[in-house]
Amino acid sequence: MVTKRKQTPLRRVKSKRVNDGSKWASRPRVDIYSPSEISAMNATSRHSGVVGNRAIVPRVVEKIVKHGDVILDFGAGKNAVQAQQLMNKGYDVIAYEMGKNFNPLYHFKDALNYRYNIVYASNVVNVQHSDEQIYNLLSLLHELIVNDGKVVINYPQSPRYAVKQDGDIVSTKEVEDIAKSIFYRVTPVRGYSAPVFILEK
Numbered sequence: 001m002v003t004k005r006k007q008t009p010l011r012r013v014k015s016k017r018v019n020d021g022s023k024w025a026s027r028p029r030v031d032i033y034s035p036s037e038i039s040a041m042n043a044t045s046r047h048s049g050v051v052g053n054r055a056i057v058p059r060v061v062e063k064i065v066k067h068g069d070v071i072l073d074f075g076a077g078k079n080a081v082q083a084q085q086l087m088n089k090g091y092d093v094i095a096y097e098m099g100k101n102f103n104p105l106y107h108f109k110d111a112l113n114y115r116y117n118i119v120y121a122s123n124v125v126n127v128q129h130s131d132e133q134i135y136n137l138l139s140l141l142h143e144l145i146v147n148d149g150k151v152v153i154n155y156p157q158s159p160r161y162a163v164k165q166d167g168d169i170v171s172t173k174e175v176e177d178i179a180k181s182i183f184y185r186v187t188p189v190r191g192y193s194a195p196v197f198i199l200e201k
Contacts, residue, residue, distance in 0.1 A: 056192045057122035058082045060152050065091060069117035072096060072144060075124035080106035082122060119144050120152040128162045131170050138182050151199040
């Protein structure tokens with residue numbers, strides 16, 4: 001059963017070009033993936049394992065959400081399982097997905113045109129294919145939150161696809177350092193099997 005989202009007003013945001021002087025300042029952040037990159041990420045959508053009630057990131061979101069917050073599930077997966085479960089608990093959640101995983105029954109196509117109190121990306125950072133993609137993704141998530149908003153991400157040990165120019169896989173510490181170059185505060189959340197971070201503007 002699809003849960004209908006409450007009609008909470010959203011804040012519209014314009015997409016901008018990255019112009020921060022970094023080595024990754026080349027593409028508009030809302031267009032950070034090529035069609036082949038989207039296809040590769042679509043193939044990682046999971047229906048079993050640590051999803052739904054077993055997923056770590058939505059549990060962290062539940063600990064920090066406040067009454068009236070609007071939440072975005074970025075990279076929600078084909079059936080937006082985690083977003084649906086949070087909605088069934090009474091939270092105001094919008095699910096976003098792209099490429100062939102987009103389904104109008106579950107996902108809001110124009111979700112990236114708004115700002116949110118909380119944005120979470122569960123099992124999304126680890127399927128980026130480079131440190132540049134991780135930077136672009138986190139920059140986009142930074143733009144999608146209001147000034148006092150928060151982003152929650154995880155970086156599971158497996159799979160990890162992001163490869164640096166030297167051929168090494170991007171480490172948890174390097175993901176944290178990339179986040180620190182974008183966000184005002186980066187807080188590791190302890191007590192979970194995979195690295196989880198709360199990122200604040």
